[in-house]
Amino acid sequence: MDRRTWLAERRAATIAEYDAEASGYEQDEYPVDAQIRFVARLLDTCPKDGLVLDAPCGTGKYFPLVAAAGRRVAGIDQSAGMLAEARAKGIAVSLEHVGLQELSYDRAFDAVMTIDAMENVSPEDWPLVLARLNRAVRPGSHLYLTVEEVDFVVVDAAHASLSARGFPAVRGEIVEGDVAGYHYYPGRDRVLTWIAAEGLEVVTEEYQHARDAWGYRHFMLRSPG
Numbered sequence: 546m547d548r549r550t551w552l553a554e555r556r557a558a559t560i561a562e563y564d565a566e567a568s569g570y571e572q573d574e575y576p577v578d579a580q581i582r583f584v585a586r587l588l589d590t591c592p593k594d595g596l597v598l599d600a601p602c603g604t605g606k607y608f609p610l611v612a613a614a615g616r617r618v619a620g621i622d623q624s625a626g627m628l629a630e631a632r633a634k635g636i637a638v639s640l641e642h643v644g645l646q647e648l649s650y651d652r653a654f655d656a657v658m659t660i661d662a663m664e665n666v667s668p669e670d671w672p673l674v675l676a677r678l679n680r681a682v683r684p685g686s687h688l689y690l691t692v693e694e695v696d697f698v699v700v701d702a703a704h705a706s707l708s709a710r711g712f713p714a715v716r717g718e719i720v721e722g723d724v725a726g727y728h729y730y731p732g733r734d735r736v737l738t739w740i741a742a743e744g745l746e747v748v749t750e751e752y753q754h755a756r757d758a759w760g761y762r763h764f765m766l767r768s769p770g
Contacts, residue, residue, distance in 0.1 A: 546711075546712070546713060547713065548713040551712060551713050551714075552667050552669070552727075555667075555720065555726075555727035556644075556665075556667075556727065558726060558727065559665050559726055559727050560623055560624055562726050563603075563623075563624035563626060563627055564624050564625060564626035564627070565626070566626075567604060567624065567626030567627045567629065567630050568626070568630065570603060570604050570627070570630070571604055571606055571630075578753075579751060579753040579761065579763055580607075580660055580661075580691065580761070580763070581610065583689050583691075583749075583751075583763050583765060584607050584610050584611075584658060584660075584689065585610070585614070586689075586749070586765060587656050587658055587687055587689040587765065588610070588611060588614040588616055588656070590655075590656060590686070590687040591614075591616050591655040591656050591686075592655060593615050593616075594615065594616065594617060595616050595617070595655035595656065596616070596617045596618075596619060596638070596653070596654050596655055597611050597616050597617065597618045597619070597654060597655060597656045597657070597658065598618075598619050598620070598621070598650065598653075598654040598656070598657045598658070598681055598682075599611075599618055599619070599620045599621075599637075599658055599660075600620070600621045600622075600645060600648060600657060600658070600659055600662075600678065600681070601620070601621055601622040601623065601624075601627070601644070601645060601659070601662050602618075602620030602621065602622050602627070602628075602631050602637070602640070603622060603624075603627045603630075603631065603661070603662075604627055604630035604631055604634075605620060605630065605631030605632075605634045605636065605637065607658065607660065608620070608631065608634050608636040608637060609634070609636065611636075612636050616655075617638050618636060618637050618638065619637055619638055619639045619640070619641075619654070620637045620639075620640045620641070621640070621641045621642075621643050621644075621645075621648065622640075622642065622643075622644075623642070623643065623644035623645075625642060628640055628642055645659070645662065645666060645670075645674045645677065645678070646666075646670050646673060646674060646677070648674075648677040648678065648681060649677070650677075650680065650681040651680055651681070652680070652681075652682070652683050652684070653681060653682075653683075654681050654682050654683065654686070655682070655683060655686055656682060656686055656687050656688070656689070657678050657681055657682050657686075657687075657688045657689070658688070658689040658690075659678060659688070659689070659690050659691070660689070660691050661691055661693075661761075662691075663690065663691065663692055663693070664692070664693040664728045664729060664730065665727060665728065665729070666729060667718075667727075667729055668715060668717070668729060668731060668735075671731065671736075671739050672739055672742065672743070675739055675740065675743045675745070676743055678690075679743050679744070679745060679768050682768050683768075684768060684769060684770045685767065685768060685769070685770030686767070686768050687748065687765060687766065687767055687768070688745065688765075688766040688767075688768065689763070689764070689765055689766075690763075690764045690766060691761045691762070691763055691764075692731075692733075692736050692761070692762045692764065693728070693730060693759060693760075693761060693762075694730060694732070694733070694752070694759060694760055694761070694762055695719075695730050695758055695759040696758035696759070698758070699719070699758050699759075700716060700717055700719070700730055701716070703718070703719040703720075704716045704717070704718070707720060717729050717730045717731055717732065718730075733762060736762075736764075740764070740766065744768075744769045745766040745767065745768060745769075746766060746767040746769075747764060747765070747766060748765040748766060748767050749763075749764070749765040750762065750763065750764055750765075751763045
């Protein structure tokens with residue numbers, strides 16, 4: 546199997562997995578205190594009644610925080626199931642069924658947040674997604690990005706397993722079971738290289754352990770003014 550086909554299958558499997566989990570997604574009690582703090586910081590950078598893009602928005606977990614701060618929120622997601630849950634909240638001014646790779650907004654938002662999502666983006670698509678997120682915000686605006694990290698022992702074991710089964714995987718990619726899901730963990734240094742290449746400035750960075758051998762790295766970024 547060639548890599549392009551394999552990645553397309555992984556993305557389809559990920560979408561199907563989110564569709565199936567949508568109704569109970571918010572019941573997962575993984576740590577979110579850092580996410581909440583960073584969303585609040587992001588909202589502080591926006592003008593009153595400013596428009597924030599939640600991309601992807603999932604079930605709209607953070608919509609109430611945006612509304613409570615007096616800002617408006619729009620959402621996109623590649624999962625129809627997730628969008629249905631987000632729509633039921635009745636908060637977003639618009640919702641679009643589209644993936645990060647297909648995002649096409651041009652200087653339309655005062656801020657963008659991409660939370661708990663970049664782990665589903667392949668290394669080939671990381672620069673593209675960063676460019677599309679950057680283009681979505683107005684010059685000088687801020688972006689909040691989370692990046693999952695796992696222990697290198699887990700990463701190496703996953704790569705060895707996928708390679709042994711003949712899959713065209715690169716180091717950092719993890720597939721749960723034979724067909725379900727897809728995660729990619731590029732590591733901090735590679736992420737910073739991609740961020741710098743897009744011309745984004747790192748304003749704040751923080752790491753928070755979540756559970757077991759993984760955690761979240763949080764980046765507050767500023768688009769070139």
